[in-house]
Amino acid sequence: MKAVKRAEVLHEIDAGRMTSSEAAQLMKLSRRHVRRLRRKLEQHGTAGLCFQREHRSPQCVSDLERAQILALRREPYRALNLSHFRDRLKEVHGIHRSHEFYRTLFLQEKLVDRVQKRKKKHRKRFEAPRPGILIQRDTSIHLWVPGAKQAWRLIVDLDDHSRFITAALFSHHDDVLSNMEVSWMSISSKGTPFAYYTDNNPIYNPLNKKPKCGMYTFYRMRSKEEQDTISQWKRAVKELGIECIHSTPYQPQGKGKIERLFRFMQDRLVNELILSKVTTIDEANKILQRWVAWYNTCHVHSVTKEVPAARIKNNSAFSKLPKKINLENIFCIKHTRLVKADNTISFEGKTYQIERNAHRISYAKAQVEIRINLARKLKIYYQNHEIGAFLYKLKEFKSLPTGEDILPLY
Numbered sequence: 222m223k224a225v226k227r228a229e230v231l232h233e234i235d236a237g238r239m240t241s242s243e244a245a246q247l248m249k250l251s252r253r254h255v256r257r258l259r260r261k262l263e264q265h266g267t268a269g270l271c272f273q274r275e276h277r278s279p280q281c282v283s284d285l286e287r288a289q290i291l292a293l294r295r296e297p298y299r300a301l302n303l304s305h306f307r308d309r310l311k312e313v314h315g316i317h318r319s320h321e322f323y324r325t326l327f328l329q330e331k332l333v334d335r336v337q338k339r340k341k342k343h344r345k346r347f348e349a350p351r352p353g354i355l356i357q358r359d360t361s362i363h364l365w366v367p368g369a370k371q372a373w374r375l376i377v378d379l380d381d382h383s384r385f386i387t388a389a390l391f392s393h394h395d396d397v398l399s400n401m402e403v404s405w406m407s408i409s410s411k412g413t414p415f416a417y418y419t420d421n422n423p424i425y426n427p428l429n430k431k432p433k434c435g436m437y438t439f440y441r442m443r444s445k446e447e448q449d450t451i452s453q454w455k456r457a458v459k460e461l462g463i464e465c466i467h468s469t470p471y472q473p474q475g476k477g478k479i480e481r482l483f484r485f486m487q488d489r490l491v492n493e494l495i496l497s498k499v500t501t502i503d504e505a506n507k508i509l510q511r512w513v514a515w516y517n518t519c520h521v522h523s524v525t526k527e528v529p530a531a532r533i534k535n536n537s538a539f540s541k542l543p544k545k546i547n548l549e550n551i552f553c554i555k556h557t558r559l560v561k562a563d564n565t566i567s568f569e570g571k572t573y574q575i576e577r578n579a580h581r582i583s584y585a586k587a588q589v590e591i592r593i594n595l596a597r598k599l600k601i602y603y604q605n606h607e608i609g610a611f612l613y614k615l616k617e618f619k620s621l622p623t624g625e626d627i628l629p630l631y
Contacts, residue, residue, distance in 0.1 A: 224270035231255075231262050282318070287326070290316065294332050297496065303333065305489050348382055353538035355381040355466075356407065356414045358425070359476055360395045361483040365505065366494050373502060375486070375509075376400060378407040379479045381418065383533035384522050386482075386513045387411050391505045397424055397453050401552040402595050404458065409548065412539035416464040420476065426467045427452045453554050460551050461542075554593040560584040566591070566601070575601060575609050584608065 230248060233239040234255075239247075245255045261269035282290075293314070298306050303323050310316040327333035349355040361375045374395045378388040388407035392399040419425040427450050455465050468475040490512055499505045518530045525532060542548075558566040562585045564575050575584055580603070590602045599613035 224267055227258060227270050228262060228267045231259055234259065282322075286316065289314075290318075290323075290326070291330060291332070294327060294330075299332075300495075301492050302488065303327070305492065349380075350382065351536050351538045352380050352383045352385065352533040353412065353540075354415045356387065356417050357381055357476060357479040358400075358403075358417055358419045359479045359483070360422075361487070362395070363483075363487055363491075365391070365487075365491055366499055368500065373505070374399070375483070376403045377479065377482065378403055379482060380411075380414075380529075380533060381478060383527075383529050384478065384482070384525060385517055385529035385533040389509055389513050391502050391509060393502065395422075395424070397554060398593075398595055398597070400424055400454050401457060404454070405548050405552050405595070408461065408542060412541050413461050413463055414540075415538060416466050417458055418466045418468065418476075420468050421470050424452055424454050425465065426455070456555070457551050457553075461546070549594055550592070552595060556591045558589055558591055560587045560589055562586070568599070573599070573601065573609065573611055578608055580606055580608065 227248060230239070230244050234241060234244050241252050241255050245252045248255070250258075258270060290310070293310065294306065298309060301309060303320055307318070307320055307323060310318075324333065357379045359377060361377070362372050363375065364372045365375065366373070371393075374392045376390050376392060376395070376399060377386060379386055387410065388403045390399065390403050390406070417425075451459075458465060473480055490509070493512055494505055494508055497504075497508050499508055516529070518528065521528055522532075556568065558568060560566055560575065564577075564583050564585060565572050566575065566589065567573075568591055575589075577583070581587075584603060587603060589608070592600045592602060593613055594600065597613050599611045600607055601609035
């Protein structure tokens with residue numbers, strides 16, 4: 222229609238009813254461009270006034286690149302969603318196109334399903350005012366590698382304000398020592414937060430009564446000051462001055478941020494592990510650390526619209542760990558025992574002999590402390606002096622009333 226209107230104005234010039242200056246003013250063009258249009262009209266007619274591209278657009282995708290994208294979509298990356306596919310091609314293959322380009326192309330080739338968006342019910346989201354105020358801790362049980370014999374446990378620490386993953390670890394079991402290891406990783410890298418936010422797993426929040434079954438003493442201990450049952454993990458965290466906040470039972474909305482992260486990881490991380498041909502949990506942990514680094518430094522969060530690494534730097538509330546504090550003496554399982562007359566102690570049905578040393582010949586009737594560290598070594602201390610070290614193997618319990626992942630089976 223624009224070309225037709227211009228042709229009518231140019232015919233008025235030819236008929237002598239309008240001057241070139243008047244036509245240029247009417248069409249908002251220069252007189253020189255009006256002369257060009259008159260020549261095109263004489264040579265090609267009204268079709269000559271239509272826009273005709275004389276060269277390929279620099280944004281135009283070549284046939285070779287288009288075929289390469291379709292081949293990658295059909296064979297190795299068919300299970301990836303469009304956002305993951307876009308990031309994968311940019312990082313691995315150096316192909317950078319928009320999300321909308323891939324969506325339109327794959328709809329034409331029937332390589333993606335049309336998804337009808339559901340209306341979201343928006344809720345008022347709570348957010349910690351600063352990084353380091355609140356760390357969310359949770360575990361995701363999922364078949365992270367399809368070829369694995371059992372589902373692995375992914376333990377994650379997530380900063381509530383910045384959505385920065387401070388620590389993450391794959392483990393065979395959701396046990397006390399694995400949770401302590403993740404806390405060690407988080408605190409040693411970023412510092413001590415103000416509070417931890419967890420669910421009511423017995424590892425974090427045991428019942429306020431004496432455990433009925435003897436096996437629960439492995440991860441619970443009696444606090445003399447509070448006359449209460451406290452978990453080993455909670456005791457270690459409180460020794461560092463970190464508060465513990467527990468979510469309301471049966472309300473997963475209270476952990477919405479970390480639950481959403483797990484859903485994102487179950488979509489993207491699973492495909493990354495498949496593409497990397499991971500078979501063991503050690504290989505998976507290496508891929509996990511690389512993926513976490515990408516997430517923290519490159520991924521733009523859909524809610525905050527910022528990269529977590531940039532957001533965590535603003536007004537951080539993490540406290541530096543004092544040099545005199547040794548995390549090995551904190552993140553360990555502690556129990557007290559009374560030494561027998563023959564200079565031995567009993568723990569979980571086994572007898573351990575304490576040898577004479579430079580401090581004392583005999584420790585009969587002395588109160589000693591047993592510490593089981595992350596390396597699964599049992600050490601005996603008396604007045605903070607190590608007086609014995611042994612290899613530790615946990616007693617296996619065939620039946621666990623509250624689930625099979627309370628204790629590590631080694």
